[in-house]
Amino acid sequence: MASLELSNVRKAYGATPVLDDVSLTMAAREFVAFLGPSGSGKSTLLRIIAGLETADAGEVRLDGRRIDTLAPGDRGVAMVFQHYALYPHMSVRENMAFGLRNAGVPRQEIAARIDEAARVLEIETQLDKKPGQLSGGQRQRVAIGRAIVKQPRLFLLDEPLSNLDAALRTRTRVELAQLRQRVDAAVIMVTHDQAEAMTLADRIVVMHDRAIQQIGAPMEIYGRPANAFVARFVGSPAMTLAPVSLLADESAFAAVRLGEGARIETRVPRDGLAVGAPLELGVRPENVQVVETSGGVPEAKVELVERLGDRTFVYARLADGLSITAEDAGGSRVRIGDTIGLRIDGAAVHLFTPDGRARHAAAAAA
Incomplete structure (x- = not known):
């Protein structure tokens, strides 16, 4: 069964169209990257899947169940934001526990989930620190850990590496590649960085001008671009x-x-x-x-x-x-x-x- 199905999703802000009849099928445990320039609609599409935006038309289904009519917390997805969105007055442990407490998860289970996520992300020694005491890479791991403890069926990553310096971005990219092997969920990552998409994704969805231009494996996108836009956009130096x-x-x-x-x-x-x-x-x-x-x-x-x-x-x-x-x-x-x-x-x-x-x-x- 497909993990995620998007059917003819459309979105406009007033008279300005943002997405035109976007359709996509994603397999269970697949890692897909939405790649495209600013304004291509990729982040809006991610927010529609998460429930932070409402589509004007179309359907979103996860594991066969329609979720675009559900509240964000009921969709079985977890989102990692570009700017971490951590509570500065809470410890790492409290940040990771916050959503679970609001969902009524028992205290003992919360503790077990946090300990397991911290082990996977290698942040066990950071659990009692505040976000301000952590490096950018550590804060990003905490944001990912907060998503992991929810045990979602789908992870949504919105430009997760864009705030890191070049060296840390490369290291965190490796960590993300290792992490996706340990979690039993599908992953969608929005990025404008083709190196991230080519390195991490099983398939890349190239977006431009409110629509999907091409879907394929990284080297298929690189070696057989569907049109001139994809040919110019994917590859450094450009074709x-x-x-x-x-x-x-x-x-x-x-x-x-x-x-x-x-x-x-x-x-x-x-x-x-x-x-x-x-x-x-x-x-x-x-x-x-x-x-x-x-x-x-x-x-x-x-x-x-x-x-x-x-x-x-x-x-x-x-x-x-x-x-x-x-x-x-x-x-x-x-x-x-x-x-x-x-x-x-x-x-x-x-x-x-x-x-x-x-x-x-x-x-x-x-």
């Missing part, structure tokens, strides 16, 4: 999108020409594409290699060099003004202002039609 025109050819696969004249042989089936049709070519940095300049490859002028140790990203501009990102070796000697050659792996590129839809390379034979 290069370049205008190209389809060439007349007898091949089963599309051959295209970049604006500056280079011909690229793709593995994208040409069926349904018209010669001369305006298309966009999409290529990841790892599929553009820096090479010696020669008559057979596009040339570009280097504008920025990003050295990451094991590899180097080179941001360059072609003669026609197009910006393109390439990958070079960690010991690259390329410098700003250099003119470099670029080898584009045609077998790895994508094509996007004028409406933004993606056409991908044919799958390799087994």
